[in-house]
Amino acid sequence: MVAQRGEGDEVVTTTPGTSAAQAAPVVPEQDEVVVRERARAIPEAAVARLAVYLRVLSGMVDQGVTTISSEELSAAAGVNSAKLRKDLSYVGSYGTRGVGYDVEVLVSHIERILGLTRKHSVAVVGIGNLGHALANYGGFQSRGFPVAALFDVDEDLTGVPVGGIPVNHIDDITTVCVEREVSIGVIATPPQAAQAVCDRLVSAGVQCILNFAPVVLQVPDDVEVRKVDLAVEMQILSFHVARRADEASAEQAANDLINGVGVDRVVIRP
Amino acid sequence: MVAQRGEGDEVVTTTPGTSAAQAAPVVPEQDEVVVRERARAIPEAAVARLAVYLRVLSGMVDQGVTTISSEELSAAAGVNSAKLRKDLSYVGSYGTRGVGYDVEVLVSHIERILGLTRKHSVAVVGIGNLGHALANYGGFQSRGFPVAALFDVDEDLTGVPVGGIPVNHIDDITTVCVEREVSIGVIATPPQAAQAVCDRLVSAGVQCILNFAPVVLQVPDDVEVRKVDLAVEMQILSFHVARRADEASAEQAANDLINGVGVDRVVIRP
DNA sequence: CCGACTTTGTGCATACCTTCACAAGCGGTA
DNA sequence: TACCGCTTGTGAAGGTATGCACAAAGTCGG
Numbered sequence: 176m177v178a179q180r181g182e183g184d185e186v187v188t189t190t191p192g193t194s195a196a197q198a199a200p201v202v203p204e205q206d207e208v209v210v211r212e213r214a215r216a217i218p219e220a221a222v223a224r225l226a227v228y229l230r231v232l233s234g235m236v237d238q239g240v241t242t243i244s245s246e247e248l249s250a251a252a253g254v255n256s257a258k259l260r261k262d263l264s265y266v267g268s269y270g271t272r273g274v275g276y277d278v279e280v281l282v283s284h285i286e287r288i289l290g291l292t293r294k295h296s297v298a299v300v301g302i303g304n305l306g307h308a309l310a311n312y313g314g315f316q317s318r319g320f321p322v323a324a325l326f327d328v329d330e331d332l333t334g335v336p337v338g339g340i341p342v343n344h345i346d347d348i349t350t351v352c353v354e355r356e357v358s359i360g361v362i363a364t365p366p367q368a369a370q371a372v373c374d375r376l377v378s379a380g381v382q383c384i385l386n387f388a389p390v391v392l393q394v395p396d397d398v399e400v401r402k403v404d405l406a407v408e409m410q411i412l413s414f415h416v417a418r419r420a421d422e423a424s425a426e427q428a429a430n431d432l433i434n435g436v437g438v439d440r441v442v443i444r445p
Numbered sequence: 446m447v448a449q450r451g452e453g454d455e456v457v458t459t460t461p462g463t464s465a466a467q468a469a470p471v472v473p474e475q476d477e478v479v480v481r482e483r484a485r486a487i488p489e490a491a492v493a494r495l496a497v498y499l500r501v502l503s504g505m506v507d508q509g510v511t512t513i514s515s516e517e518l519s520a521a522a523g524v525n526s527a528k529l530r531k532d533l534s535y536v537g538s539y540g541t542r543g544v545g546y547d548v549e550v551l552v553s554h555i556e557r558i559l560g561l562t563r564k565h566s567v568a569v570v571g572i573g574n575l576g577h578a579l580a581n582y583g584g585f586q587s588r589g590f591p592v593a594a595l596f597d598v599d600e601d602l603t604g605v606p607v608g609g610i611p612v613n614h615i616d617d618i619t620t621v622c623v624e625r626e627v628s629i630g631v632i633a634t635p636p637q638a639a640q641a642v643c644d645r646l647v648s649a650g651v652q653c654i655l656n657f658a659p660v661v662l663q664v665p666d667d668v669e670v671r672k673v674d675l676a677v678e679m680q681i682l683s684f685h686v687a688r689r690a691d692e693a694s695a696e697q698a699a700n701d702l703i704n705g706v707g708v709d710r711v712v713i714r715p
Numbered sequence: 716c717c718g719a720c721t722t723t724g725t726g727c728a729t730a731c732c733t734t735c736a737c738a739a740g741c742g743g744t745a
Numbered sequence: 746t747a748c749c750g751c752t753t754g755t756g757a758a759g760g761t762a763t764g765c766a767c768a769a770a771g772t773c774g775g
């Protein structure tokens with residue numbers, strides 16, 4: 176038997192003695208089994224949108240909507256309807272042609288794919304302004320992400336409850352995280368402390384990290400990091416402000432330039 | 446003179462009487478000038494990374510580093526070095542072959558491209574937990590995004606200073622934004638209020654919005670919206686937790702399955 | 716001044732994502 | 746039952762972003 180590539184779930188074995196040279200980028204070592212996951216086939220961009228669809232659909236449920244077409248849902252989610260259908264096709268074919276999607280069915284399938292059938296305990300590290308806001312933010316709890324622990328380096332904060340949860344000292348991070356089965360760590364510390372905190376979270380077995388500190392975290396391959404960087408967001412917006420300004424001045428300049436050349440107006444094309 | 450397509454900045458005119466049918470997706474109307482912008486050529490993804498490079502470079506300046514190679518900078522920013530060089534090439538060719546980039550030169554050019562040579566006043570709407578945190582967050586100020594105004598619907602908050610800035614009532618949003626030349630609006634309100642606030646910001650002339658509320662905002666084409674959705678971030682992480690769990694159980698199952706079939710171990714391939 | 720060495724900038728191939736367009740499938744209707 | 750209109754699901758095309766690999770271009774030591 177020879178290892179091969181294919182679609183969907185598969186279990187492929189290379190038996191001892193078979194030394195088939197592979198054209199594939201990664202040559203499997205001998206005597207190992209290669210398992211490919213269908214889950215991995217969902218593009219990252221689609222996952223992010225699925226979360227958005229889920230939120231919109233939750234609102235639909237509250238409104239008593241039972242069925243929705245891709246056209247309606249895509250409009251509500253602010254995306255192209257073809258993209259929406261493709262995204263949903265990663266989840267499975269749960270629509271009815273000529274009718275649309277059953278809202279509740281869709282919700283439960285997206286929740287399954289996103290792993291929301293299970294609760295994910297969250298630990299927030301760094302109880303400053305942002306940490307406070309996060310600890311008090313009801314959105315985590317209500318969406319199945321209970322905040323299970325808070326940490327700070329400041330001993331004066333230790334034991335003080337924030338949002339109903341007492342703050343632990345950061346030195347207890349490993350014990351507490353293991354004990355409370357924390358699966359997601361949120362870093363809301365100053366940048367200088369972020370890498371050290373991250374290392375401690377990782378050694379406590381946390382494999383997913385949401386980082387608010389403006390630093391690039393170094394982590395092992397098996398740890399997933401997502402970052403939220405307000406300064407970067409602002410700078411991206413700044414870029415667009417500048418672009419607009421450039422266009423405006425270009426338009427102005429062009430208008431000046433061509434004054435009386437027989438052209439009526441100037442249009443900026445993207 | 447006939448309209449044409451080309452690279453870089455150009456000013457192309459269609460003179461009256463010339464009815465050149467264009468193959469271009471958008472046919473220019475007669476008697477108009479088409480101006481194309483080089484700035485638009487920078488991909489969004491590259492802009493986001495440029496902001497990261499800028500932060501890393503700022504740290505380098507503080508450390509007294511004067512020159513840096515693409516290899517070093519890319520490692521510090523957590524990206525591929527070829528990608529970094531390509532990103533920098535959008536900014537211009539300011540490196541020296543065999544040596545690297547002058548840190549300060551690079552900083553000033555990236556700042557120019559990102560439009561950071563000009564200050565961008567920020568208004569924060571919704572002074573709840575998150576709004577407080579944002580108002581007190583020093584990162585805005587220090588990076589050239591002074592918080593110029595705060596707004597809330599709660600009259601008890603009106604006049605109360607938060608982070609040194611008195612809160613205005615939301616009804617004054619247009620006047621105050623125009624007066625203080627706000628170019629970026631930050632929405633930190635509950636979801637129900639977000640669209641209304643957005644509309645008011647837009648009518649006040651704000652063209653860039655950073656939205657923390659978990660809703661899809663509807664805006665005119667000439668307004669740029671970026672969203673930060675914590676629940677979505679958490680759900681993406683949840684997806685990865687689930688994927689890991691699936692892989693672990695698949696590995697387990699595969700190991701069980703092949704017990705004694707002459708295979709030594711199981712490897713999960715991405 | 717020259718040659719060896721280093722690093723940039725970029726053409727090209729690849730992979731990924733998006734969008735179009737349409738066949739297939741389903742419910743409603745006569 | 747047979748048709749009709751509507752909507753899904755997806756093959757294929759097009760576009761965008763990524764990563765490799767290397768020529769071009771500069772520095773530095775002798």
